[in-house]
Amino acid sequence: MKIAVLSGKGGTGKTLVSVNLAAAAKESIYIDCDVEEPNGHLFFKPEDIQSEDISIKIPSVDGKLCNGCRTCVEFCKFNALAYIKNQLIIFDEVCHSCGGCVLFCPEKALMEKEKIIGEIQRGTSENTTVITGILNTGEASGIPIIKKLLSHTSADKELTFIDCPPGSACIVMESIKGADYCILVAEPTLFAVHNLNMVYELVKLFDKPHGVILNKCLGEESPAEKFCIENSTKIIGRIPFDNELGKLNSNALISVRESQKYRGIFSSLLKTVTKEVQHETITDP
Incomplete structure (x- = not known):
């Protein structure tokens, strides 16, 4: 079961959602496809890290x-x-x-030679296998690294969370290709509607089952919520605007491991998400 978590811009809570859902699961794989600026490992602090260089072929002339x-x-x-x-x-x-x-x-006169463009790091953090892609500064594309990262998602029974890059560029498209379900994370603001629409159009283009999680909610109807209603897009969860959550996140702590309150919130979200995926699998085999 492969679940991609994406958003129209950085800072909406995409990593917050993917990290805590992965940590709330009994056993999971977390894959950080934001190869230009990965940060999931800062929360998980994985141990027993193994690294693998990723290279591409470039021309060389005689x-x-x-x-x-x-x-x-x-x-x-x-x-x-x-x-x-x-x-x-x-x-x-x-x-x-x-x-x-x-x-x-x-x-x-031309032949190909290998050029290292980045690396993949694999480690463990309690119940979660953490796999991180890192693109070297200045490289043209992280797609070769993302393809290698997603080769670790072949086991159908494993619950895998794919933390996508922000936006809707080609590296995001590559990240969601094999996903069974997409979670769109958005803030409940007018500005967020534009960014939500970007990823909404993308998952529609790829014909991916999807739902929205609204982050930083204040308990009142928002433009982002109105967008979901108008586009018949299911809101699968709401995360409240809370100073405690903000402090945990800013200190790179996994909320479900630090707070029983947030373990309950994200465990409930996880149940909702898995039910949605199972429903889509049954209705569209």
Whole structure:
């Protein structure tokens, strides 16, 4: 059972929700796909960490074979290649590793080499396996790391929470591809409606079952709640605006492990989410 947690922007409580739902489960996997700025590990503080470098293939040129035909330069839509002063220049930082330049080179002057773009760290924190992707600064795309991260979600019986990057870019799309259910986290404000709509349109595009958790609720109807009603989107939970929760979160503490009150709230949310996933599985096998 793979549950993706996403939001239209950072700071809405996406990691708060995914971390605490994972910790509330009897046994779970937490995967941090926000590879540009992962922070779930700050809460879990995993032990027995094992690291794995993630690499991509980028082109390398044999200057003796290159005749300056510029076929590769014309092919590359990312401007990662340029022929300057009788020399082919390769800009690794903008290469997207498609391999097309190597295939199209008529002189076979291009070959591929490995380049490390980041790493995956795997550890444990009580009942949770914590898997974190880390993209090196300046790299063009974290998708290769996300693909590797999600290869750890093959077991159907394991409850897996995917902490997605914020927004609705291609790295978010990659994060939710294999998800059984998507949780959209939003604040109950007018500004939040725009961000909620972004991820709402995304999960509709991917035809993913989904529900909304409203964070920082003040006990009154909000624009975000009105949006859900107008779009027939189920609100599966509400998290109250609370100083105690804010302090726990700002101190990188997992609320369900520190407070019986919040263990009750997130355990209830977890039951609701799992029922929603099971219902979708039965109605749409």
